[in-house]
Amino acid sequence: MEITTIIVVALAVLVGLSLGLLGGGGSILVVPLLTYIGGLDPREAIATSLFVVGATSLVSLVGHARKGNVQWRTGLIFGAAGMVGAFGGGLAGGYIPGTVLMVAFAIMMIATAGAMIKGRKDRDGQSTDHHHPLWRILLDGLVVGAATGLVGAGGGFLVVPALVLLAGLPMTAAVGTSLLVIAMKSFAGLGGYLTSVSLDWPLVAAVTAAAIAGSFIGVRLTSVVPEKALRKGFGYFVLLMGAFVLSQELPFPAAPIILGIVVVLATAAAICMLGFKERCPLRSATPAVVSMA
Numbered sequence: 001m002e003i004t005t006i007i008v009v010a011l012a013v014l015v016g017l018s019l020g021l022l023g024g025g026g027s028i029l030v031v032p033l034l035t036y037i038g039g040l041d042p043r044e045a046i047a048t049s050l051f052v053v054g055a056t057s058l059v060s061l062v063g064h065a066r067k068g069n070v071q072w073r074t075g076l077i078f079g080a081a082g083m084v085g086a087f088g089g090g091l092a093g094g095y096i097p098g099t100v101l102m103v104a105f106a107i108m109m110i111a112t113a114g115a116m117i118k119g120r121k122d123r124d125g126q127s128t129d130h131h132h133p134l135w136r137i138l139l140d141g142l143v144v145g146a147a148t149g150l151v152g153a154g155g156g157f158l159v160v161p162a163l164v165l166l167a168g169l170p171m172t173a174a175v176g177t178s179l180l181v182i183a184m185k186s187f188a189g190l191g192g193y194l195t196s197v198s199l200d201w202p203l204v205a206a207v208t209a210a211a212i213a214g215s216f217i218g219v220r221l222t223s224v225v226p227e228k229a230l231r232k233g234f235g236y237f238v239l240l241m242g243a244f245v246l247s248q249e250l251p252f253p254a255a256p257i258i259l260g261i262v263v264v265l266a267t268a269a270a271i272c273m274l275g276f277k278e279r280c281p282l283r284s285a286t287p288a289v290v291s292m293a
Helices: 003-022 026-037 042-066 072-093 098-118 134-151 156-165 171-193 201-221 227-249 254-275
Strands: none
Touching: 003 026, 003 201, 026 042, 026 098, 026 201, 026 227, 042 072, 042 098, 042 171, 042 201, 072 134, 072 156, 072 171, 098 134, 098 227, 134 156, 134 171, 156 171
């Protein structure tokens, strides 16, 4: 086994660790890990990420299902629409230049970071009045699925609020149900990519096994590490990673400017939360639960 492969697999354990600790979020790092360290073509990295995300979500789904946190009917309806969008996104992604895909992925990373840093009010045990027609749920699933299939991220930061606002699920049910949706979308997106991309299956299996093993460790550490502080810290890390990806993919004058803007915004957000505390709009009123597998 090459030293590069060993490093990638070792870091995949850390990705899984963050998944277990945060209930998601770590999968957003699989693509840059495989691209910049593993040396994979962006399309191969995205397709590999879809498999890793799908498999890890299925494993995590089992635990949530045992706790009764999965609304199967809602998840299957939303997931079916997501699979159509993800397969289409995967088909399109196989023919889009790698640089364009990585820029789109970086934008999704920055959006994910914003969701993690700000958090969402936990409406656990409460239903919501935001019920929408079935066609809205299907349309939202289609759009979220297309984003997932195109850039390889599970899209949990989009799925969870959609399930809360459109399907009227309480937060714990939305988090558990999102794992079903993410798994369905990820494998559908992978199917789209496999029409034009070939994968190194031994590497895929090794990275997936390492991520799953890390997720088990992370779950055990949830009672030790404060989730809220960790989630915000990880959000800032993802924000900087997104800026790094942009700096690698964009031409010279734009790259340092964007990187500087992101660093300034991250610093301002940190000052807001530390200096203004409860008055800062980035602070959530109650502990947050975010799933971004």
